[in-house]
Amino acid sequence: MTGRLFKKFGQNGTFVLWAAAILLLWEAGAWFIEDIAQLTAPASKLPYIHRVLSSLVEHFPTMIKQGAVTFGNSITGFVIGSAIGFALAILMSLSRTVENTLSPYMIASQMIPIIGLAPIIYGIIHDAALSRVLMAGYVTFFPVTINALRGIKSIKQEQLELMRSYAASTWTLYLKLKLKSALPGLFAGLKLSAPLAITASIIVELMGAPDGIGVLMVSSLYYGTAQVYMFWSTVLISMAIGLLLYLIITLLERWMTPWQPEFRSKGRDET
Amino acid sequence: MHLSQAAKKAEIIVDQVSMRFGKKGHEVTALQNVSFKIYRNEFVSLLGPSGCGKSTLLRLMADLLEPTEGQIMIQDEHPREVRLRRKFGIVFQNPTLFEWRTVKQNIELPLEVLGQKKSQYSALTEQLIEMVGLSSFKHYYPWQLSGGMQQRVAIARALSLDPPILLMDEPFSALDEFTKEKLQLELLEIKRKTNKTIVFVTHSIPEAVYLSDRIIVLSAHPGRVHSIVDNVREEGDPSHIRESERFHEMMKTVRNCFYEESGFLDGQTI
Numbered sequence: 001m002t003g004r005l006f007k008k009f010g011q012n013g014t015f016v017l018w019a020a021a022i023l024l025l026w027e028a029g030a031w032f033i034e035d036i037a038q039l040t041a042p043a044s045k046l047p048y049i050h051r052v053l054s055s056l057v058e059h060f061p062t063m064i065k066q067g068a069v070t071f072g073n074s075i076t077g078f079v080i081g082s083a084i085g086f087a088l089a090i091l092m093s094l095s096r097t098v099e100n101t102l103s104p105y106m107i108a109s110q111m112i113p114i115i116g117l118a119p120i121i122y123g124i125i126h127d128a129a130l131s132r133v134l135m136a137g138y139v140t141f142f143p144v145t146i147n148a149l150r151g152i153k154s155i156k157q158e159q160l161e162l163m164r165s166y167a168a169s170t171w172t173l174y175l176k177l178k179l180k181s182a183l184p185g186l187f188a189g190l191k192l193s194a195p196l197a198i199t200a201s202i203i204v205e206l207m208g209a210p211d212g213i214g215v216l217m218v219s220s221l222y223y224g225t226a227q228v229y230m231f232w233s234t235v236l237i238s239m240a241i242g243l244l245l246y247l248i249i250t251l252l253e254r255w256m257t258p259w260q261p262e263f264r265s266k267g268r269d270e271t
Numbered sequence: 272m273h274l275s276q277a278a279k280k281a282e283i284i285v286d287q288v289s290m291r292f293g294k295k296g297h298e299v300t301a302l303q304n305v306s307f308k309i310y311r312n313e314f315v316s317l318l319g320p321s322g323c324g325k326s327t328l329l330r331l332m333a334d335l336l337e338p339t340e341g342q343i344m345i346q347d348e349h350p351r352e353v354r355l356r357r358k359f360g361i362v363f364q365n366p367t368l369f370e371w372r373t374v375k376q377n378i379e380l381p382l383e384v385l386g387q388k389k390s391q392y393s394a395l396t397e398q399l400i401e402m403v404g405l406s407s408f409k410h411y412y413p414w415q416l417s418g419g420m421q422q423r424v425a426i427a428r429a430l431s432l433d434p435p436i437l438l439m440d441e442p443f444s445a446l447d448e449f450t451k452e453k454l455q456l457e458l459l460e461i462k463r464k465t466n467k468t469i470v471f472v473t474h475s476i477p478e479a480v481y482l483s484d485r486i487i488v489l490s491a492h493p494g495r496v497h498s499i500v501d502n503v504r505e506e507g508d509p510s511h512i513r514e515s516e517r518f519h520e521m522m523k524t525v526r527n528c529f530y531e532e533s534g535f536l537d538g539q540t541i
Protein backbone atom coordinates (compact mmCIF):
# COMPACT_ATOMS: atom_id res chain seq x y z
CA MET A 1 0.00 0.00 0.00
CA THR A 2 2.69 2.48 1.00
CA GLY A 3 4.74 1.09 -1.86
CA ARG A 4 2.00 1.92 -4.31
CA LEU A 5 1.53 5.39 -2.82
CA PHE A 6 5.23 5.98 -3.10
CA LYS A 7 5.23 4.83 -6.71
CA LYS A 8 2.30 7.09 -7.46
CA PHE A 9 4.10 10.01 -5.87
CA GLY A 10 7.15 9.07 -7.88
CA GLN A 11 5.19 9.28 -11.12
CA ASN A 12 3.65 12.61 -10.19
CA GLY A 13 7.02 13.83 -9.00
CA THR A 14 8.55 13.04 -12.38
CA PHE A 15 5.73 14.91 -14.06
CA VAL A 16 6.24 17.97 -11.84
CA LEU A 17 9.97 17.90 -12.50
CA TRP A 18 9.42 17.80 -16.23
CA ALA A 19 6.89 20.62 -16.12
CA ALA A 20 9.27 22.74 -14.04
CA ALA A 21 12.10 22.05 -16.48
CA ILE A 22 9.98 23.06 -19.46
CA LEU A 23 8.82 26.26 -17.76
CA LEU A 24 12.42 27.12 -16.88
CA LEU A 25 13.50 26.53 -20.47
CA TRP A 26 10.64 28.74 -21.61
CA GLU A 27 11.70 31.55 -19.31
CA ALA A 28 15.30 31.14 -20.44
CA GLY A 29 14.18 31.29 -24.07
CA ALA A 30 12.12 34.41 -23.46
CA TRP A 31 15.02 36.00 -21.64
CA PHE A 32 17.32 35.20 -24.56
CA ILE A 33 14.93 36.64 -27.16
CA GLU A 34 14.09 39.79 -25.25
CA ASP A 35 17.22 40.71 -23.33
CA ILE A 36 20.15 39.05 -25.09
CA ALA A 37 19.22 38.99 -28.79
CA GLN A 38 16.94 42.05 -28.37
CA LEU A 39 14.65 41.07 -31.24
CA THR A 40 11.72 43.31 -32.21
CA ALA A 41 8.32 42.42 -30.71
CA PRO A 42 9.86 39.72 -28.53
CA ALA A 43 6.65 38.91 -26.66
CA SER A 44 4.91 37.84 -29.89
CA LYS A 45 7.61 35.25 -30.40
CA LEU A 46 8.04 33.85 -26.94
CA PRO A 47 6.74 35.89 -24.02
CA TYR A 48 7.94 35.59 -20.44
CA ILE A 49 5.75 32.95 -18.89
CA HIS A 50 5.43 34.88 -15.63
CA ARG A 51 3.94 37.85 -17.48
CA VAL A 52 1.51 35.58 -19.29
CA LEU A 53 0.49 34.15 -15.93
CA SER A 54 0.08 37.56 -14.32
CA SER A 55 -2.06 38.66 -17.27
CA LEU A 56 -4.07 35.49 -16.82
CA VAL A 57 -4.62 36.31 -13.16
CA GLU A 58 -5.52 39.91 -13.97
CA HIS A 59 -8.13 38.97 -16.57
CA PHE A 60 -9.17 35.82 -14.80
CA PRO A 61 -12.89 36.60 -14.35
CA THR A 62 -13.34 37.49 -18.05
CA MET A 63 -11.29 34.51 -19.14
CA ILE A 64 -13.27 32.09 -17.01
CA LYS A 65 -16.57 33.57 -18.15
CA GLN A 66 -15.69 33.35 -21.84
CA GLY A 67 -13.96 30.01 -21.35
CA ALA A 68 -17.11 28.64 -19.73
CA VAL A 69 -19.19 29.73 -22.73
CA THR A 70 -16.86 27.88 -25.10
CA PHE A 71 -16.57 24.85 -22.84
CA GLY A 72 -20.33 24.62 -22.30
CA ASN A 73 -21.16 24.69 -26.00
CA SER A 74 -18.29 22.34 -26.89
CA ILE A 75 -19.41 19.81 -24.32
CA THR A 76 -23.03 19.97 -25.46
CA GLY A 77 -21.96 19.39 -29.05
CA PHE A 78 -19.50 16.76 -27.96
CA VAL A 79 -22.10 14.80 -26.02
CA ILE A 80 -24.67 15.01 -28.81
CA GLY A 81 -22.03 14.13 -31.41
CA SER A 82 -20.83 11.14 -29.37
CA ALA A 83 -24.37 9.88 -28.91
CA ILE A 84 -25.04 10.13 -32.63
CA GLY A 85 -21.68 8.57 -33.38
CA PHE A 86 -22.34 5.66 -31.05
CA ALA A 87 -25.84 5.17 -32.44
CA LEU A 88 -24.38 5.12 -35.96
CA ALA A 89 -21.84 2.50 -34.90
CA ILE A 90 -24.63 0.29 -33.55
CA LEU A 91 -26.73 0.83 -36.67
CA MET A 92 -23.79 -0.04 -38.91
CA SER A 93 -23.00 -3.14 -36.84
CA LEU A 94 -26.57 -4.37 -37.29
CA SER A 95 -26.33 -4.71 -41.04
CA ARG A 96 -23.61 -4.75 -43.68
CA THR A 97 -25.92 -2.96 -46.10
CA VAL A 98 -26.35 -0.05 -43.72
CA GLU A 99 -22.61 0.07 -43.16
CA ASN A 100 -21.79 0.06 -46.86
CA THR A 101 -24.46 2.69 -47.56
CA LEU A 102 -23.44 5.08 -44.81
CA SER A 103 -19.67 4.87 -44.77
CA PRO A 104 -18.93 6.76 -48.03
CA TYR A 105 -21.02 9.71 -46.81
CA MET A 106 -19.40 9.65 -43.44
CA ILE A 107 -15.93 9.62 -44.93
CA ALA A 108 -16.82 12.39 -47.39
CA SER A 109 -18.20 14.48 -44.54
CA GLN A 110 -14.80 14.39 -42.88
CA MET A 111 -13.12 15.76 -46.02
CA ILE A 112 -14.76 19.15 -45.59
CA PRO A 113 -12.26 21.35 -43.75
CA ILE A 114 -13.85 22.68 -40.58
CA ILE A 115 -12.23 26.06 -41.16
CA GLY A 116 -14.35 26.25 -44.32
CA LEU A 117 -17.47 24.75 -42.83
CA ALA A 118 -17.58 26.96 -39.72
CA PRO A 119 -18.31 30.27 -41.56
CA ILE A 120 -20.91 28.52 -43.74
CA ILE A 121 -22.76 27.13 -40.73
CA TYR A 122 -22.48 30.38 -38.83
CA GLY A 123 -23.60 32.31 -41.92
CA ILE A 124 -26.68 30.16 -42.28
CA ILE A 125 -27.95 29.93 -38.73
CA HIS A 126 -26.37 33.08 -37.29
CA ASP A 127 -26.48 31.81 -33.76
CA ALA A 128 -23.10 31.49 -32.09
CA ALA A 129 -24.11 28.97 -29.45
CA LEU A 130 -25.92 26.68 -31.87
CA SER A 131 -23.07 26.91 -34.40
CA ARG A 132 -20.57 25.93 -31.75
CA VAL A 133 -22.68 22.98 -30.69
CA LEU A 134 -23.15 21.89 -34.30
CA MET A 135 -19.48 22.16 -35.17
CA ALA A 136 -18.34 20.38 -32.03
CA GLY A 137 -20.82 17.57 -32.71
CA TYR A 138 -19.78 17.42 -36.34
CA VAL A 139 -16.11 16.76 -35.59
CA THR A 140 -16.97 14.38 -32.74
CA PHE A 141 -19.18 11.75 -34.31
CA PHE A 142 -16.78 10.29 -36.86
CA PRO A 143 -13.92 9.10 -34.61
CA VAL A 144 -16.53 7.77 -32.18
CA THR A 145 -18.34 5.77 -34.85
CA ILE A 146 -15.17 4.34 -36.39
CA ASN A 147 -13.64 3.28 -33.08
CA ALA A 148 -16.81 1.92 -31.49
CA LEU A 149 -17.57 -0.05 -34.66
CA ARG A 150 -14.08 -1.50 -34.63
CA GLY A 151 -14.68 -2.62 -31.03
CA ILE A 152 -17.91 -4.39 -32.01
CA LYS A 153 -16.21 -6.06 -34.96
CA SER A 154 -13.33 -7.31 -32.85
CA ILE A 155 -15.64 -9.62 -30.89
CA LYS A 156 -14.35 -13.18 -31.13
CA GLN A 157 -16.35 -15.70 -33.12
CA GLU A 158 -16.59 -18.01 -30.10
CA GLN A 159 -18.12 -15.29 -27.96
CA LEU A 160 -20.82 -14.78 -30.58
CA GLU A 161 -21.34 -18.54 -30.89
CA LEU A 162 -21.67 -18.80 -27.14
CA MET A 163 -24.46 -16.21 -27.10
CA ARG A 164 -26.08 -17.98 -30.03
CA SER A 165 -25.98 -21.28 -28.16
CA TYR A 166 -27.94 -19.58 -25.36
CA ALA A 167 -30.50 -18.55 -27.97
CA ALA A 168 -29.96 -14.93 -26.94
CA SER A 169 -32.16 -12.31 -28.61
CA THR A 170 -30.51 -9.52 -30.60
CA TRP A 171 -31.35 -7.16 -27.76
CA THR A 172 -29.65 -9.41 -25.17
CA LEU A 173 -26.71 -9.95 -27.51
CA TYR A 174 -26.15 -6.19 -27.65
CA LEU A 175 -26.75 -5.67 -23.98
CA LYS A 176 -24.46 -8.44 -22.74
CA LEU A 177 -21.77 -8.52 -25.40
CA LYS A 178 -21.69 -6.03 -28.25
CA LEU A 179 -22.16 -2.80 -26.32
CA LYS A 180 -19.58 -3.87 -23.73
CA SER A 181 -17.12 -4.67 -26.49
CA ALA A 182 -17.77 -1.29 -28.10
CA LEU A 183 -16.95 0.67 -24.93
CA PRO A 184 -13.13 0.65 -25.15
CA GLY A 185 -13.37 1.83 -28.75
CA LEU A 186 -15.94 4.42 -27.78
CA PHE A 187 -13.56 5.92 -25.25
CA ALA A 188 -10.65 5.84 -27.71
CA GLY A 189 -12.88 7.81 -30.09
CA LEU A 190 -13.95 10.25 -27.39
CA LYS A 191 -10.34 10.97 -26.48
CA LEU A 192 -9.54 11.66 -30.11
CA SER A 193 -12.47 13.97 -30.67
CA ALA A 194 -12.43 15.90 -27.37
CA PRO A 195 -9.70 18.37 -28.43
CA LEU A 196 -11.26 18.56 -31.90
CA ALA A 197 -14.63 19.55 -30.43
CA ILE A 198 -13.06 22.46 -28.55
CA THR A 199 -11.04 23.60 -31.55
CA ALA A 200 -14.17 23.48 -33.69
CA SER A 201 -16.00 25.76 -31.24
CA ILE A 202 -13.11 28.18 -31.15
CA ILE A 203 -13.01 28.31 -34.93
CA VAL A 204 -16.67 29.38 -34.95
CA GLU A 205 -15.75 32.13 -32.51
CA LEU A 206 -12.92 33.30 -34.76
CA MET A 207 -15.53 33.73 -37.52
CA GLY A 208 -17.26 36.58 -35.69
CA ALA A 209 -19.22 35.11 -32.82
CA PRO A 210 -20.05 37.63 -30.06
CA ASP A 211 -18.59 35.69 -27.14
CA GLY A 212 -16.31 32.81 -26.15
CA ILE A 213 -12.61 32.34 -25.56
CA GLY A 214 -11.96 32.50 -29.31
CA VAL A 215 -13.34 36.05 -29.40
CA LEU A 216 -10.86 37.12 -26.71
CA MET A 217 -8.18 35.45 -28.79
CA VAL A 218 -8.97 37.42 -31.93
CA SER A 219 -9.50 40.73 -30.19
CA SER A 220 -6.23 40.47 -28.29
CA LEU A 221 -4.53 39.72 -31.60
CA TYR A 222 -5.99 42.94 -33.09
CA TYR A 223 -4.37 45.08 -30.45
CA GLY A 224 -0.94 43.77 -31.40
CA THR A 225 1.82 43.78 -28.84
CA ALA A 226 -0.29 45.54 -26.20
CA GLN A 227 -2.47 42.48 -25.65
CA VAL A 228 0.07 39.82 -26.46
CA TYR A 229 0.10 38.41 -22.94
CA MET A 230 -3.65 38.29 -23.01
CA PHE A 231 -3.45 36.31 -26.25
CA TRP A 232 -1.12 33.77 -24.72
CA SER A 233 -3.41 33.49 -21.71
CA THR A 234 -6.33 32.62 -23.97
CA VAL A 235 -4.21 29.88 -25.54
CA LEU A 236 -3.46 28.54 -22.05
CA ILE A 237 -7.14 28.63 -21.14
CA SER A 238 -8.09 26.75 -24.30
CA MET A 239 -5.50 24.14 -23.43
CA ALA A 240 -6.87 23.88 -19.91
CA ILE A 241 -10.39 23.40 -21.28
CA GLY A 242 -9.18 20.62 -23.55
CA LEU A 243 -7.33 18.93 -20.71
CA LEU A 244 -10.35 19.19 -18.44
CA LEU A 245 -12.54 17.44 -21.01
CA TYR A 246 -9.88 14.80 -21.55
CA LEU A 247 -9.63 14.22 -17.82
CA ILE A 248 -13.38 13.77 -17.48
CA ILE A 249 -13.33 11.19 -20.28
CA THR A 250 -10.42 9.33 -18.71
CA LEU A 251 -12.21 9.14 -15.36
CA LEU A 252 -15.39 7.92 -17.04
CA GLU A 253 -13.39 5.33 -18.93
CA ARG A 254 -11.77 4.04 -15.77
CA TRP A 255 -15.14 3.77 -14.14
CA MET A 256 -16.99 2.16 -17.04
CA THR A 257 -14.30 -0.16 -18.47
CA PRO A 258 -12.23 -1.28 -15.47
CA TRP A 259 -11.33 -4.55 -17.20
CA GLN A 260 -9.10 -2.88 -19.79
CA PRO A 261 -5.43 -3.89 -19.47
CA GLU A 262 -4.24 -0.40 -18.49
CA PHE A 263 -6.55 -0.26 -15.44
CA ARG A 264 -6.01 -3.82 -14.32
CA SER A 265 -4.16 -3.25 -11.07
CA LYS A 266 -7.41 -1.80 -9.71
CA GLY A 267 -9.86 -3.99 -11.59
CA ARG A 268 -10.91 -6.28 -8.70
CA ASP A 269 -14.59 -6.46 -7.99
CA GLU A 270 -14.90 -6.44 -4.21
CA THR A 271 -18.64 -6.98 -3.87
CA MET B 272 -22.37 -50.23 -20.99
CA HIS B 273 -23.19 -53.84 -21.64
CA LEU B 274 -26.62 -53.16 -23.01
CA SER B 275 -27.11 -53.95 -26.65
CA GLN B 276 -27.04 -50.85 -28.82
CA ALA B 277 -30.62 -51.34 -29.87
CA ALA B 278 -31.78 -51.04 -26.29
CA LYS B 279 -29.99 -47.75 -25.82
CA LYS B 280 -31.63 -44.50 -26.79
CA ALA B 281 -29.92 -42.58 -29.60
CA GLU B 282 -29.43 -39.02 -28.43
CA ILE B 283 -27.63 -37.63 -31.47
CA ILE B 284 -27.94 -39.04 -34.96
CA VAL B 285 -25.56 -37.78 -37.61
CA ASP B 286 -26.84 -39.01 -40.96
CA GLN B 287 -24.81 -38.76 -44.19
CA VAL B 288 -23.56 -35.31 -43.31
CA SER B 289 -21.30 -33.44 -45.72
CA MET B 290 -19.99 -29.95 -45.17
CA ARG B 291 -18.34 -27.75 -47.77
CA PHE B 292 -17.02 -24.26 -47.20
CA GLY B 293 -16.39 -21.50 -49.69
CA LYS B 294 -17.82 -20.45 -53.03
CA LYS B 295 -18.65 -22.84 -55.84
CA GLY B 296 -15.51 -23.86 -57.68
CA HIS B 297 -13.28 -23.06 -54.70
CA GLU B 298 -14.91 -25.36 -52.23
CA VAL B 299 -13.18 -26.96 -49.30
CA THR B 300 -14.77 -30.23 -48.27
CA ALA B 301 -14.50 -30.37 -44.49
CA LEU B 302 -16.73 -33.39 -43.97
CA GLN B 303 -17.95 -36.06 -46.36
CA ASN B 304 -20.74 -38.56 -45.71
CA VAL B 305 -20.29 -38.67 -41.99
CA SER B 306 -22.73 -40.91 -40.13
CA PHE B 307 -22.81 -42.12 -36.54
CA LYS B 308 -25.01 -42.26 -33.49
CA ILE B 309 -24.37 -41.10 -29.97
CA TYR B 310 -26.43 -42.69 -27.21
CA ARG B 311 -27.89 -41.14 -24.12
CA ASN B 312 -25.48 -40.72 -21.19
CA GLU B 313 -22.55 -41.73 -23.34
CA PHE B 314 -19.13 -40.12 -23.34
CA VAL B 315 -18.03 -40.07 -26.98
CA SER B 316 -14.80 -38.64 -28.32
CA LEU B 317 -14.31 -37.38 -31.83
CA LEU B 318 -10.67 -38.15 -32.46
CA GLY B 319 -8.66 -37.13 -35.48
CA PRO B 320 -5.77 -35.09 -36.82
CA SER B 321 -5.87 -31.34 -37.23
CA GLY B 322 -8.15 -30.18 -40.02
CA CYS B 323 -10.27 -33.33 -40.22
CA GLY B 324 -13.42 -31.38 -39.37
CA LYS B 325 -13.89 -32.15 -35.68
CA SER B 326 -14.77 -28.56 -34.75
CA THR B 327 -16.99 -28.29 -37.80
CA LEU B 328 -18.85 -31.42 -36.73
CA LEU B 329 -19.38 -30.03 -33.25
CA ARG B 330 -20.60 -26.71 -34.67
CA LEU B 331 -23.08 -28.60 -36.85
CA MET B 332 -24.47 -30.41 -33.81
CA ALA B 333 -24.73 -27.10 -31.96
CA ASP B 334 -26.64 -25.48 -34.86
CA LEU B 335 -23.87 -22.94 -35.32
CA LEU B 336 -23.52 -24.22 -38.89
CA GLU B 337 -25.89 -25.85 -41.39
CA PRO B 338 -24.72 -29.03 -43.16
CA THR B 339 -24.38 -28.82 -46.92
CA GLU B 340 -25.87 -32.30 -47.19
CA GLY B 341 -27.40 -34.81 -44.83
CA GLN B 342 -28.99 -34.10 -41.50
CA ILE B 343 -28.47 -34.20 -37.79
CA MET B 344 -31.14 -35.11 -35.28
CA ILE B 345 -30.80 -34.54 -31.58
CA GLN B 346 -33.44 -36.10 -29.34
CA ASP B 347 -35.49 -36.61 -32.51
CA GLU B 348 -35.39 -32.91 -33.32
CA HIS B 349 -33.52 -30.54 -35.57
CA PRO B 350 -30.49 -29.06 -33.76
CA ARG B 351 -32.13 -25.62 -33.99
CA GLU B 352 -35.01 -26.69 -31.76
CA VAL B 353 -32.52 -28.14 -29.35
CA ARG B 354 -30.48 -24.93 -29.31
CA LEU B 355 -33.53 -22.74 -28.84
CA ARG B 356 -34.45 -24.80 -25.81
CA ARG B 357 -30.86 -24.52 -24.54
CA LYS B 358 -30.38 -28.24 -24.24
CA PHE B 359 -26.64 -28.25 -24.70
CA GLY B 360 -23.68 -26.52 -23.15
CA ILE B 361 -20.56 -25.71 -25.14
CA VAL B 362 -16.93 -25.52 -24.07
CA PHE B 363 -14.45 -24.22 -26.63
CA GLN B 364 -10.73 -24.72 -26.91
CA ASN B 365 -10.25 -21.18 -25.62
CA PRO B 366 -12.11 -20.42 -22.39
CA THR B 367 -13.98 -17.58 -24.17
CA LEU B 368 -14.80 -15.77 -20.97
CA PHE B 369 -16.14 -12.22 -21.02
CA GLU B 370 -13.29 -9.99 -19.78
CA TRP B 371 -15.62 -7.60 -17.98
CA ARG B 372 -17.22 -10.31 -15.89
CA THR B 373 -15.88 -11.96 -12.78
CA VAL B 374 -15.75 -15.74 -12.38
CA LYS B 375 -19.18 -15.71 -10.78
CA GLN B 376 -20.68 -13.34 -13.32
CA ASN B 377 -19.28 -15.42 -16.19
CA ILE B 378 -20.87 -18.56 -14.82
CA GLU B 379 -24.15 -16.69 -14.40
CA LEU B 380 -24.17 -15.40 -17.98
CA PRO B 381 -26.39 -18.14 -19.44
CA LEU B 382 -28.83 -17.78 -16.56
CA GLU B 383 -28.99 -14.03 -17.07
CA VAL B 384 -29.60 -14.51 -20.78
CA LEU B 385 -32.40 -16.88 -19.87
CA GLY B 386 -33.90 -14.03 -17.88
CA GLN B 387 -33.88 -15.71 -14.50
CA LYS B 388 -33.78 -13.66 -11.33
CA LYS B 389 -30.57 -13.50 -9.35
CA SER B 390 -32.23 -14.87 -6.24
CA GLN B 391 -33.26 -17.95 -8.22
CA TYR B 392 -29.79 -18.98 -9.22
CA SER B 393 -27.32 -17.64 -6.71
CA ALA B 394 -27.30 -20.90 -4.76
CA LEU B 395 -26.74 -22.82 -7.97
CA THR B 396 -23.77 -20.68 -9.01
CA GLU B 397 -22.18 -21.06 -5.61
CA GLN B 398 -22.52 -24.81 -6.00
CA LEU B 399 -20.96 -24.77 -9.47
CA ILE B 400 -18.08 -22.59 -8.29
CA GLU B 401 -17.52 -25.06 -5.49
CA MET B 402 -17.64 -27.96 -7.91
CA VAL B 403 -14.85 -26.57 -10.10
CA GLY B 404 -12.85 -25.55 -7.03
CA LEU B 405 -12.83 -21.80 -7.51
CA SER B 406 -14.59 -20.69 -4.32
CA SER B 407 -11.83 -18.34 -3.27
CA PHE B 408 -11.60 -16.84 -6.77
CA LYS B 409 -15.23 -16.10 -7.48
CA HIS B 410 -14.73 -12.35 -7.60
CA TYR B 411 -11.64 -12.50 -9.76
CA TYR B 412 -11.58 -11.30 -13.35
CA PRO B 413 -10.45 -13.70 -16.12
CA TRP B 414 -7.06 -12.00 -16.49
CA GLN B 415 -6.33 -12.77 -12.87
CA LEU B 416 -6.69 -16.53 -13.47
CA SER B 417 -4.43 -19.16 -14.98
CA GLY B 418 -5.47 -20.89 -18.20
CA GLY B 419 -6.63 -23.97 -16.32
CA MET B 420 -8.76 -21.93 -13.94
CA GLN B 421 -10.31 -20.07 -16.86
CA GLN B 422 -11.16 -23.36 -18.53
CA ARG B 423 -12.83 -24.53 -15.32
CA VAL B 424 -14.95 -21.39 -15.34
CA ALA B 425 -15.92 -22.23 -18.92
CA ILE B 426 -16.93 -25.74 -17.84
CA ALA B 427 -18.98 -24.44 -14.91
CA ARG B 428 -20.65 -21.95 -17.23
CA ALA B 429 -21.56 -24.75 -19.65
CA LEU B 430 -23.12 -26.66 -16.75
CA SER B 431 -25.09 -23.74 -15.35
CA LEU B 432 -28.21 -24.40 -17.40
CA ASP B 433 -27.90 -28.10 -16.50
CA PRO B 434 -28.11 -29.16 -20.15
CA PRO B 435 -28.50 -32.86 -20.92
CA ILE B 436 -25.80 -32.62 -23.61
CA LEU B 437 -22.28 -31.22 -23.27
CA LEU B 438 -20.29 -30.36 -26.41
CA MET B 439 -16.58 -29.86 -25.76
CA ASP B 440 -14.04 -28.79 -28.39
CA GLU B 441 -10.50 -29.65 -27.28
CA PRO B 442 -11.14 -28.03 -23.92
CA PHE B 443 -7.85 -29.18 -22.38
CA SER B 444 -5.47 -29.05 -25.32
CA ALA B 445 -3.93 -25.72 -24.34
CA LEU B 446 -3.18 -26.84 -20.79
CA ASP B 447 -0.09 -28.30 -19.18
CA GLU B 448 0.02 -32.02 -18.39
CA PHE B 449 -0.71 -31.63 -14.65
CA THR B 450 -3.70 -29.34 -15.07
CA LYS B 451 -4.94 -31.46 -17.92
CA GLU B 452 -4.96 -34.69 -15.89
CA LYS B 453 -6.62 -32.94 -13.00
CA LEU B 454 -9.38 -31.51 -15.17
CA GLN B 455 -9.86 -34.83 -16.97
CA LEU B 456 -10.43 -36.47 -13.63
CA GLU B 457 -12.83 -33.69 -12.64
CA LEU B 458 -14.69 -34.10 -15.91
CA LEU B 459 -15.17 -37.83 -15.25
CA GLU B 460 -16.42 -36.92 -11.79
CA ILE B 461 -18.89 -34.44 -13.27
CA LYS B 462 -19.98 -37.09 -15.76
CA ARG B 463 -20.51 -39.58 -12.95
CA LYS B 464 -22.55 -37.10 -10.90
CA THR B 465 -24.66 -35.56 -13.64
CA ASN B 466 -24.84 -38.37 -16.18
CA LYS B 467 -24.83 -36.09 -19.17
CA THR B 468 -24.25 -37.05 -22.76
CA ILE B 469 -20.81 -35.70 -23.58
CA VAL B 470 -19.33 -35.19 -27.04
CA PHE B 471 -15.66 -34.50 -26.65
CA VAL B 472 -13.40 -33.37 -29.49
CA THR B 473 -9.72 -34.13 -29.13
CA HIS B 474 -6.62 -34.98 -31.13
CA SER B 475 -4.97 -36.77 -28.22
CA ILE B 476 -5.19 -40.56 -28.25
CA PRO B 477 -4.49 -41.02 -24.51
CA GLU B 478 -7.05 -38.40 -23.63
CA ALA B 479 -9.70 -40.04 -25.79
CA VAL B 480 -8.92 -43.49 -24.39
CA TYR B 481 -8.91 -42.23 -20.82
CA LEU B 482 -12.23 -40.40 -21.02
CA SER B 483 -14.47 -42.07 -23.54
CA ASP B 484 -17.00 -44.83 -23.62
CA ARG B 485 -16.61 -44.84 -27.38
CA ILE B 486 -14.20 -43.19 -29.79
CA ILE B 487 -15.19 -42.07 -33.25
CA VAL B 488 -11.97 -41.94 -35.25
CA LEU B 489 -12.03 -39.43 -38.11
CA SER B 490 -9.67 -39.24 -41.06
CA ALA B 491 -8.82 -36.05 -42.88
CA HIS B 492 -9.05 -34.58 -46.39
CA PRO B 493 -11.94 -34.89 -46.54
CA GLY B 494 -13.13 -35.63 -43.02
CA ARG B 495 -14.84 -39.01 -42.75
CA VAL B 496 -15.50 -41.58 -40.09
CA HIS B 497 -12.53 -43.92 -40.24
CA SER B 498 -13.64 -46.33 -37.56
CA ILE B 499 -15.49 -46.49 -34.29
CA VAL B 500 -13.90 -48.08 -31.23
CA ASP B 501 -16.43 -49.46 -28.72
CA ASN B 502 -16.18 -50.31 -25.04
CA VAL B 503 -13.16 -48.14 -24.45
CA ARG B 504 -13.57 -47.29 -20.83
CA GLU B 505 -13.53 -49.82 -18.08
CA GLU B 506 -15.44 -49.24 -14.89
CA GLY B 507 -13.43 -48.54 -11.81
CA ASP B 508 -11.31 -45.95 -10.09
CA PRO B 509 -10.43 -43.35 -12.73
CA SER B 510 -7.22 -42.36 -11.01
CA HIS B 511 -5.68 -45.77 -11.77
CA ILE B 512 -6.98 -46.31 -15.27
CA ARG B 513 -3.79 -45.08 -16.89
CA GLU B 514 -1.73 -47.82 -15.26
CA SER B 515 -4.03 -50.64 -16.27
CA GLU B 516 -3.25 -53.27 -18.85
CA ARG B 517 -6.51 -52.54 -20.60
CA PHE B 518 -5.71 -48.85 -21.05
CA HIS B 519 -2.55 -49.73 -22.92
CA GLU B 520 -4.35 -52.31 -25.01
CA MET B 521 -6.91 -49.70 -25.97
CA MET B 522 -4.22 -47.15 -26.78
CA LYS B 523 -2.68 -49.69 -29.12
CA THR B 524 -6.00 -50.43 -30.76
CA VAL B 525 -6.77 -46.79 -31.39
CA ARG B 526 -3.26 -46.03 -32.47
CA ASN B 527 -3.46 -48.86 -34.98
CA CYS B 528 -6.45 -47.18 -36.56
CA PHE B 529 -4.13 -44.33 -37.41
CA TYR B 530 -0.90 -45.96 -38.38
CA GLU B 531 -1.26 -49.55 -39.50
CA GLU B 532 -4.61 -50.65 -40.72
CA SER B 533 -5.40 -48.83 -43.91
CA GLY B 534 -2.51 -46.47 -44.47
CA PHE B 535 -4.31 -43.71 -42.68
CA LEU B 536 -1.71 -41.05 -43.37
CA ASP B 537 -1.19 -42.03 -47.03
CA GLY B 538 -3.40 -39.33 -48.43
CA GLN B 539 -1.67 -36.62 -46.46
CA THR B 540 1.38 -34.69 -47.47
CA ILE B 541 3.46 -33.78 -44.49
Ligand SMILES: Nc1ncnc2c1ncn2[C@@H]1O[C@H](COP(=O)(O)OP(=O)(O)OP(=O)(O)O)[C@@H](O)[C@H]1O
Binds near residue numbers: 299320323326327
Ligand atom coordinates in the same frame (compact mmCIF):
# COMPACT_ATOMS: atom_id res chain seq x y z
N1 LIG C 1 -15.62 -21.06 -41.55
C1 LIG C 1 -14.85 -21.76 -42.41
N2 LIG C 1 -14.66 -21.32 -43.67
C2 LIG C 1 -13.91 -22.04 -44.53
N3 LIG C 1 -13.31 -23.19 -44.25
C3 LIG C 1 -13.45 -23.68 -43.01
C4 LIG C 1 -14.23 -22.99 -42.03
N4 LIG C 1 -14.21 -23.71 -40.88
C5 LIG C 1 -13.45 -24.80 -41.15
N5 LIG C 1 -13.01 -24.78 -42.43
C6 LIG C 1 -12.17 -25.83 -43.07
O1 LIG C 1 -12.71 -27.08 -42.73
C7 LIG C 1 -11.68 -28.00 -42.42
C8 LIG C 1 -11.92 -28.58 -41.04
O2 LIG C 1 -11.80 -27.58 -40.07
P1 LIG C 1 -12.03 -27.82 -38.52
O3 LIG C 1 -11.78 -26.56 -37.82
O4 LIG C 1 -13.36 -28.46 -38.34
O5 LIG C 1 -10.88 -28.88 -38.21
P2 LIG C 1 -10.50 -29.54 -36.81
O6 LIG C 1 -10.56 -30.98 -36.98
O7 LIG C 1 -11.30 -28.93 -35.72
O8 LIG C 1 -8.98 -29.11 -36.67
P3 LIG C 1 -8.17 -28.72 -35.35
O9 LIG C 1 -7.84 -29.98 -34.64
O10 LIG C 1 -6.94 -28.07 -35.90
O11 LIG C 1 -9.01 -27.80 -34.56
C9 LIG C 1 -10.38 -27.26 -42.55
O12 LIG C 1 -9.79 -27.61 -43.78
C10 LIG C 1 -10.76 -25.81 -42.55
O13 LIG C 1 -9.92 -25.10 -43.38
Ligand SMILES: [Mg+2]
Binds near residue numbers: 325326327440
Ligand atom coordinates in the same frame (compact mmCIF):
# COMPACT_ATOMS: atom_id res chain seq x y z
MG1 LIG D 1 -10.85 -27.63 -34.05
